[in-house]
Amino acid sequence: MAIKYKEVILPERKKIVLIAHDNKKKELLDWAVLHSDKLADHELYATGTTGKLLERETGFKVTCFESGPLGGDMQAGAHIAEGKLDLVLFFWDPLAAQPHDPDVRALLRVAVVWNVPLACNRSSADFLISSPYFSCEYKKQITDFSVYKGRKTE
Numbered sequence: 555m556a557i558k559y560k561e562v563i564l565p566e567r568k569k570i571v572l573i574a575h576d577n578k579k580k581e582l583l584d585w586a587v588l589h590s591d592k593l594a595d596h597e598l599y600a601t602g603t604t605g606k607l608l609e610r611e612t613g614f615k616v617t618c619f620e621s622g623p624l625g626g627d628m629q630a631g632a633h634i635a636e637g638k639l640d641l642v643l644f645f646w647d648p649l650a651a652q653p654h655d656p657d658v659r660a661l662l663r664v665a666v667v668w669n670v671p672l673a674c675n676r677s678s679a680d681f682l683i684s685s686p687y688f689s690c691e692y693k694k695q696i697t698d699f700s701v702y703k704g705r706k707t708e
């Protein structure tokens with residue numbers, strides 16, 4: 555069966571979530587400070603500790619979810635499923651086991667399901683922030699799940 559798509563508009567002013575594991579926090583904070591002029595045009599969200607540090611370092615108002623291990627990744631994932639986040643910057647640590655690894659994977663997975671722009675390291679974040687779409691409206695295609703939702707289960 556052919557996959558159908560539908561269009562979703564990402565607005566100029568985007569809802570961006572920033573998340574970093576402990577060993578990656580400095581990298582994300584340095585990046586955010588470097589790009590604060592561009593980030594200032596958007597609405598920022600973060601997991602608890604990342605958000606507190608971001609507010610301190612940049613002076614931006616950040617809407618904070620719970621800390622990641624306490625459910626913050628799941629809150630971010632739920633926001634994505636509800637179409638309430640437009641872009642994810644998640645510097646996860648490939649060299650440290652996380653107690654909440656299932657939550658981390660669920661967040662990364664749901665971002666892919668909804669075709670959300672997702673950067674997991676600094677160079678990808680550089681590519682995203684230097685894209686013209688970062689500060690303009692962007693029409694993204696998402697899979698039209700109406701067929702999936704309408705499937706017969708018996």
Ligand SMILES: O=C(CO)COP(=O)(O)O
Nearest residue numbers: 601602603604621622623
């Ligand atoms: O653990 C995290 C993401 O998986 C980040 O959580 P904090 O920002 O609360 O440290």
